Amino acid sequence: MAQPGNPMFAVHSFCGRAAAKDNEMKIYKSHGTGKFSGRSFRKIGENVVFERGVMVFHPENIEIGSNVYIGHNVFLKSYYKNLMIIGNNTWIGQGTFLHSGGGIKIGNFVGIGPFVKIITLQHVIDNDILQPIITREQIYKKVIIEDDCDIGTGAIILPGIKIKRGSVIGAGSVVTKDVKPYSIVVGNPAKLLRKRD
Numbered sequence: 430m431a432q433p434g435n436p437m438f439a440v441h442s443f444c445g446r447a448a449a450k451d452n453e454m455k456i457y458k459s460h461g462t463g464k465f466s467g468r469s470f471r472k473i474g475e476n477v478v479f480e481r482g483v484m485v486f487h488p489e490n491i492e493i494g495s496n497v498y499i500g501h502n503v504f505l506k507s508y509y510k511n512l513m514i515i516g517n518n519t520w521i522g523q524g525t526f527l528h529s530g531g532g533i534k535i536g537n538f539v540g541i542g543p544f545v546k547i548i549t550l551q552h553v554i555d556n557d558i559l560q561p562i563i564t565r566e567q568i569y570k571k572v573i574i575e576d577d578c579d580i581g582t583g584a585i586i587l588p589g590i591k592i593k594r595g596s597v598i599g600a601g602s603v604v605t606k607d608v609k610p611y612s613i614v615v616g617n618p619a620k621l622l623r624k625r626d
Contacts, residue, residue, distance in 0.1 A: 460486055463504075474517065490529070494519065500543065503527075511549075511569065521545075522582070531569030531588055539574055542582035542600065547572050549588050575610075584619075595625060 463484025467473055470488045474495030483499055485491065487507035494517035499505075501523040507513045511532035515521070519535055522543035527533055531549030535541070549572050552565040570589030574580070578592050581600035592598065592608040599615030599622070608614055611625040 471512070480523070491515075494537065497521075500525070505529075511571070516576070530567070532571035533573075534571065535574045536576035536578070536594075538577050540579045542580055542584070544583045545580050545586070546584075547586045551588050597625070 463486060465485040465488045467477075469485075470491050470493060472492040474493060474497065476496045477493050478498045480499065480501040480503075482502035483505070484503075485505045485507070487509060488505075490507045490509070490511065491505060491513045493515045496518045497515055498520045500521055503521055503523065504526045505513060506526065506528045508528075508530040511529060512534075513527060513529035513532070514534045516535055516537035516539065518537055519539045519541070521527075521541045522545065524544040525541055526546045528546075528548050528550065533547055533549060550567050550569045552562050552567055554562060554565070568588070572586055572588065573591045574586075575592060575594040575596075577595045578597070580586070580592075580598045581602065583601045584598045584604065585602070586592070586598070586604045590604050590607060592604070593610040593612070595611040596608045597613040598604060598608070598619065599613070601617070602615050602619040603617040604614065605618040608619070609621075613622045613625060614620060615622050
């Protein structure tokens with residue numbers, strides 16, 4: 430057992446405080462099965478295709494336009510507040526994860542490649558190393574993707590981002606800043622490659 434004066438004492442002391450914090454946390458609850466029916470959505474258009482394995486949470490806060498394809502094993506994780514809005518003629522590739530705690534608005538004629546992740550919340554992170562990050566306040570920020578955008582396979586879009594009309598996000602990119610209209614951005618963090626106009 431580490432004693433005061435021993436360098437390992439601080440490690441044991443910190444771990445003990447973290448364990449105590451764990452005991453103060455709320456008990457986790459299931460978010461449900463993800464099963465849904467067309468009638469459970471806030472709004473749904475015509476010719477919406479849900480492939481096998483799609484999971485939907487809080488469909489009462491999801492609006493889907495017409496002629497929309499949602500690929501295999503897509504995860505639409507809406508929330509008890511704010512809306513997820515998916516426009517007309519939009520295609521969402523397999524394995525994509527959309528979390529709309531802060532709200533998501535996807536325009537018309539948007540292509541979202543497989544395994545894209547759109548995140549709308551984050552935990553407050555500061556220099557207090559004694560409080561576990563997972564127990565900190567959550568900040569919710571809306572993500573907006575305007576019409577005629579294309580989001581490449583495996584891209585990650587972080588909270589609060591606005592991707593303006595006609596833009597392209599390269600495969601595997603991590604979008605940390607707003608994207609101006611008709612831009613092609615690539616990389617981690619995503620940077621402007623060139624303009625389309």
